[in-house]
Amino acid sequence: MRKINIFDTTLRDGEQSAGINLNFSEKLEIAYQLERLGVDIIEAGFPAASKGDFNSVQEIASKIKDSSVTGLARCIQKDMDAAWEALKVGAEPRIHIFLATSPIHREYKLKLSKEEVLRQAVESVKYAAARFPIVQWSAEDASRTELDYLAEIVEAVIQAGAKVINIPDTVGYAAPVEYGNIFKYLREHVPSIDKVSLSAHCHDDLGMATANSLAAVEAGATQVEGTINGIGERAGNVGLEEVAVALHIRKDYYNAQTNMQLHEIKRTSDLISKLTGVSIPPNKAVVGQNAFAHESGIHQDGVLKEKTTYEIISPDLVGLSSNAMVLGKHSGRHAFKSRLEQLHLDVTDEEMNRLFVQFKELADKKKEMTDEDLAALVLEEKLSK
Numbered sequence: 001m002r003k004i005n006i007f008d009t010t011l012r013d014g015e016q017s018a019g020i021n022l023n024f025s026e027k028l029e030i031a032y033q034l035e036r037l038g039v040d041i042i043e044a045g046f047p048a049a050s051k052g053d054f055n056s057v058q059e060i061a062s063k064i065k066d067s068s069v070t071g072l073a074r075c076i077q078k079d080m081d082a083a084w085e086a087l088k089v090g091a092e093p094r095i096h097i098f099l100a101t102s103p104i105h106r107e108y109k110l111k112l113s114k115e116e117v118l119r120q121a122v123e124s125v126k127y128a129a130a131r132f133p134i135v136q137w138s139a140e141d142a143s144r145t146e147l148d149y150l151a152e153i154v155e156a157v158i159q160a161g162a163k164v165i166n167i168p169d170t171v172g173y174a175a176p177v178e179y180g181n182i183f184k185y186l187r188e189h190v191p192s193i194d195k196v197s198l199s200a201h202c203h204d205d206l207g208m209a210t211a212n213s214l215a216a217v218e219a220g221a222t223q224v225e226g227t228i229n230g231i232g233e234r235a236g237n238v239g240l241e242e243v244a245v246a247l248h249i250r251k252d253y254y255n256a257q258t259n260m261q262l263h264e265i266k267r268t269s270d271l272i273s274k275l276t277g278v279s280i281p282p283n284k285a286v287v288g289q290n291a292f293a294h295e296s297g298i299h300q301d302g303v304l305k306e307k308t309t310y311e312i313i314s315p316d317l318v319g320l321s322s323n324a325m326v327l328g329k330h331s332g333r334h335a336f337k338s339r340l341e342q343l344h345l346d347v348t349d350e351e352m353n354r355l356f357v358q359f360k361e362l363a364d365k366k367k368e369m370t371d372e373d374l375a376a377l378v379l380e381e382k383l384s385k
């Protein structure tokens with residue numbers, strides 16, 4: 001099986017979400033939890049951005065031992081120097097530098113020609129590689145860059161010393177097959193491509209970040225970047241919990257594995273939600289409150305007979321103790337009886353018949369039947385005799 005490195009940018013791209021501002025100790029707490037989760041690389045921040053970012057990147061680099069720690073820098077010396085000062089305390093200092101390559105960014109943001117962008121990228125990679133054992137270079141807005149130019153600049157930065165090449169879908173614009181094809185193209189047209197690890201970095205503007213990241217893995221990416229709960233700029237980054245669980249559940253298809261300790265997912269997700277104040281939508285894949293809840297009678301009956309009928313992810317895989325049978329108007333007799341047994345509410349068959357009718361009548365008026373509702377129904381039934 002191929003090993004896929006997981007690069008977590010919750011503390012950098014994730015913190016770029018509108019309204020999120022983590023303090024020093026919160027960032028450290030998150031970094032420790034990401035280490036427990038087993039991510040390979042933690043992007044701890046952007047050292048040149050502020051004194052606060054610099055300090056937290058430095059602290060995380062000095063404390064975290066089981067994940068590699070990196071920091072972001074633009075392709076300018078002052079940023080790379082700040083990154084070096086913050087990261088040199090780490091066991092294996094690693095820098096992540098980026099420069100936009102797309103025509104839109106070259107013309108309107110950078111006001112640089114193709115040749116000038118290529119030169120700046122190469123010079124920066126050389127400067128970084130003279131200090132850092134590992135240099136990751138990102139072609140910002142890669143998915144809207146001319147393929148032949150992308151291949152040319154990627155070859156040039158590999159020759160200059162880059163060890164990881166990241167191909168971001170910066171604005172979440174690419175479609176899955178199209179994004180996968182960029183990786184395929186690079187593998188076929190960049191002579192030195194086998195010397196580096198190719199990385200996917202997807203944003204979710206069109207809701208395709210997970211599909212795009214997985215398409216990149218299929219097309220040869222060996223690193224996936226993202227955040228926990230998918231927080232990040234605008235509509236966010238890919239949720240790493242989704243990618244890791246998809247690769248695990250469908251290892252028959254992807255033939256790839258990660259180092260992620262999946263049972264730490266729920267704890268990590270809850271921590272990020274609590275510290276950022278960003279709540280998790282109930283229907284969110286893998287970590288949403290309803291991700292393991294079965295409501296309809298047909299589904300509940302199936303799951304009670306055999307879980308795999310409607311449950312492809314076992315809740316304990318991601319650190320949840322059990323699935324939830326939400327009792328409501330769609331629930332069947334099997335689920336109702338089973339919940340009464342769990343609650344040790346003993347009823348005869350005759351009582352059960354009457355109770356089930358009353359349950360359905362009440363459930364029609366309520367969104368969800370709680371354990372207290374069931375206990376009250378049983379009590380009333382017992383008292384009515």
Ligand code: KIV
Pocket residue numbers: 013098138139140141166168169170171201203
């Ligand atoms: O989305 C993006 O392009 C980025 C880069 C800085 C890697 O976050």
Ligand code: ZN
Pocket residue numbers: 013168170201203237
């Ligand atoms: Zn990004």
